[in-house]
Amino acid sequence: MSAPTANWSYPTAIRFGPGRIKELADACRAAGIERPLLVTDAGLAKLPITTCALGLLKEAGLPVFFVPGEHDMLDPEGGKAFLNRFGKGSQGAGWYSFDHRGVHFVALVNVADLKPGGMGNLGADQLKWLKDDLAGRPSSQPIVVFAHIPLWTVYAEWGWGTDDAAEALKLLARFGSVTVLNGHIHQITQKVEGRIAFHTARSTAFPQPVAGTAPSPGPLKVPAEQLRSMLGITDALFVRGHDRIALIDSTLSA
Numbered sequence: 001m002s003a004p005t006a007n008w009s010y011p012t013a014i015r016f017g018p019g020r021i022k023e024l025a026d027a028c029r030a031a032g033i034e035r036p037l038l039v040t041d042a043g044l045a046k047l048p049i050t051t052c053a054l055g056l057l058k059e060a061g062l063p064v065f066f067v068p069g070e071h072d073m074l075d076p077e078g079g080k081a082f083l084n085r086f087g088k089g090s091q092g093a094g095w096y097s098f099d100h101r102g103v104h105f106v107a108l109v110n111v112a113d114l115k116p117g118g119m120g121n122l123g124a125d126q127l128k129w130l131k132d133d134l135a136g137r138p139s140s141q142p143i144v145v146f147a148h149i150p151l152w153t154v155y156a157e158w159g160w161g162t163d164d165a166a167e168a169l170k171l172l173a174r175f176g177s178v179t180v181l182n183g184h185i186h187q188i189t190q191k192v193e194g195r196i197a198f199h200t201a202r203s204t205a206f207p208q209p210v211a212g213t214a215p216s217p218g219p220l221k222v223p224a225e226q227l228r229s230m231l232g233i234t235d236a237l238f239v240r241g242h243d244r245i246a247l248i249d250s251t252l253s254a
Helices: 020-030 048-059 080-086 124-134 165-172 224-230
Strands: 006-009 013-016 096-100 103-107 143-146 178-182 189-193 196-200 232-237 246-251
Touching (some): 103 124, 124 165, 178 232, 224 246
Parallel strands (some): 178 196
């Protein structure tokens, strides 16, 4: 009996079945994705499927960009394994920037030297690099910043924030459109300060409790029929001439 093959339509198409990973590059093109972001964890990153996916995207000329989470820092050398595999061309603990269709993207790392239960931290070297990276850019250029831990304090008691984020935000304040994207807390939180929009996304793995509603952060057990409504993805769309980048959240039950 052969294994099944099918197309599932959630917020984005889900393809499964033997050999279908070979369709990855075509699926990206069909969705209009030119610079895919591959999300893994410390265990998955070491598996052959990740190597295969990266190879297929490279062959198709589709660059992939990464930022580390705290689990990527768990190897004996404190994140060196992540840098060796995914950090080529980055600086420091893995920060970098690039431009795409008029938008400047900045990838920050706030999980290096993270203490249990402590807040994220950017550090002096990365902040100096960010200042130099933004210098000379017109204030009209849209900026998208992504880092793992939120750059605003969602809940300090659980370490859901970044100690020195205020220094980075000062450097970003002069730009007319700044979008800050984060993960880590596995739920949607958002706010706007001046011209800076903050947004954290749901996870595709497991939900976490709302801040302060449990003894500690961690996987939240929910009834099976509710799980997909608490998981999801975020699409970021930029239309030239509009002040803000549109963020569209979809659940896996959509």
